[in-house]
Amino acid sequence: MPKIVNHEERREQIAEAMWRVILEKGMEGATVRNIAGEAGLSTGALRHYFKDQDELLVYAMRLVNERVEKRALKILQEGLPPKEKVIRVLLEIVPVDEERRAEMDVWFTFQAHIRHRKDLEGAPGHALRGAVSKLLGFLTYEEVLREDLDIGLEAERLYSIIDGLALHAFLEPERLEAGKVEMLIRDSVGRICR
Amino acid sequence: MPKIVNHEERREQIAEAMWRVILEKGMEGATVRNIAGEAGLSTGALRHYFKDQDELLVYAMRLVNERVEKRALKILQEGLPPKEKVIRVLLEIVPVDEERRAEMDVWFTFQAHIRHRKDLEGAPGHALRGAVSKLLGFLTYEEVLREDLDIGLEAERLYSIIDGLALHAFLEPERLEAGKVEMLIRDSVGRICR
Incomplete structure (x- = not known):
């Protein structure tokens, strides 16, 4: 049975994936594709949680x-x-x-x-x-x-x-x-x- | 008669152009093309003073x-x-x-x-x-x-x-x-x- 992860938990996991990408590659490397890859999601699935990179950026800062x-x-x-x-x-x-x-x-x-x-x-x-x-x-x-x-x-x-x-x-x-x-x-x- | 500018003065002018581009557009905007434009030079002329963007970056920091x-x-x-x-x-x-x-x-x-x-x-x-x-x-x-x-x-x-x-x-x-x-x-x- 797959682990049930609620919407907010998933958003936090994606933000944490963004942190890791930034730590390794800087802002230049923090593309939606790279972040989705780090989070183990498709870019389509990521967009279900954040409509664009900016929304994710603001969320990750908060x-x-x-x-x-x-x-x-x-x-x-x-x-x-x-x-x-x-x-x-x-x-x-x-x-x-x-x-x-x-x-x-x-x-x-x-x-x-x-x-x-x-x-x-x-x-x-x-x-x-x-x-x-x-x-x-x-x-x-x-x-x-x-x-x-x-x-x-x-x-x-x-x-x-x-x-x-x-x-x-x-x-x-x-x-x-x-x-x-x-x-x-x-x-x-x-x-x-x- | 054109103003005579020596090599070192020109390098400083280019570095100052890089500062202005960074102030306005951030590192993302600091391309050789943008910096050359700000300095009033062709990208070819800029490369006469700095072989690549990294050499210019280090010089501008120094x-x-x-x-x-x-x-x-x-x-x-x-x-x-x-x-x-x-x-x-x-x-x-x-x-x-x-x-x-x-x-x-x-x-x-x-x-x-x-x-x-x-x-x-x-x-x-x-x-x-x-x-x-x-x-x-x-x-x-x-x-x-x-x-x-x-x-x-x-x-x-x-x-x-x-x-x-x-x-x-x-x-x-x-x-x-x-x-x-x-x-x-x-x-x-x-x-x-x-």
């Missing part, structure tokens, strides 16, 4: 954001001190292992592509800035954040550090070790907390 | 680095206090005006492209990390850097902040104002100086 968000929410529900929760959430974003590295690689490739695709509708923006602001709001609410800070400036700094680290892990995967990333994130969060 | 380096060296020779010199050099890298924005746009587009071009030889790496280390060395030499710092950690942090800001100016050109960028760079350099 899926990256959703997965990161889901992991973050899970951490926030754990029984950890507020500062530790914030550090762990930030470590979810910076690619310190293979899965996160692949996500970031796909995400940067998408971003570079959509810069020149003003016609593309519904592409998700960069969710990290809002997330960092919320995390600082959470630290304020928990009375852990230092009171003498310019919060706007600190949010911008933390946002830059996280994305700078993510970019470096993307550009120099061999150089930037997970331990170094964690040390810098711990230190940077530590100095804005009491 | 030219971005060289221009930034030249501006940095000029600042270091000015009669400014060491801390101010370092701040001004870092402000040269983050895109706070149209020229620097275009450079950064081209640079990120190149980087996203070459990730999937393992066959491409001679592409320049990311020069910023070495530059930040040198700037911290300069502050140490001038006895301006605080002595209680983990210099490796601070170099990694400053490197991340600068590239994070550069990435955000690339992704969100409307949001990130030059004033905010400068404030964050001044503050981040200020806190590692005496």
Whole structure:
């Protein structure tokens, strides 16, 4: 009996196939034919789930954001001190292992592509800035954040550090070790907390 | 009488034409035909200066680095206090005006492209990390850097902040104002100086 896969599961599988194609061949190689092949589908069957490459592209980008968000929410529900929760959430974003590295690689490739695709509708923006602001709001609410800070400036700094680290892990995967990333994130969060 | 343009000047003009094509159409649009058209040359004439698109690509990437380096060296020779010199050099890298924005746009587009071009030889790496280390060395030499710092950690942090800001100016050109960028760079350099 064939495995029953519902519509949404199949869409996720196709998006994941697109990620793999992008990781191996870049956006130039992310044709409907290649993605269908990677997903083990005919191009006709793929079109049953996504009407064109753009619809799939937007869906696959949203899926990256959703997965990161889901992991973050899970951490926030754990029984950890507020500062530790914030550090762990930030470590979810910076690619310190293979899965996160692949996500970031796909995400940067998408971003570079959509810069020149003003016609593309519904592409998700960069969710990290809002997330960092919320995390600082959470630290304020928990009375852990230092009171003498310019919060706007600190949010911008933390946002830059996280994305700078993510970019470096993307550009120099061999150089930037997970331990170094964690040390810098711990230190940077530590100095804005009491 | 036609203007006399030497070989190297012509190569720079062609590389600048490539930048403009990339800014408008992305890497997908950066064909030899489009670049030759933008430079006002035939494709045959262009091939007199670059044997193929890859040779031009590597040259155009190197030219971005060289221009930034030249501006940095000029600042270091000015009669400014060491801390101010370092701040001004870092402000040269983050895109706070149209020229620097275009450079950064081209640079990120190149980087996203070459990730999937393992066959491409001679592409320049990311020069910023070495530059930040040198700037911290300069502050140490001038006895301006605080002595209680983990210099490796601070170099990694400053490197991340600068590239994070550069990435955000690339992704969100409307949001990130030059004033905010400068404030964050001044503050981040200020806190590692005496």
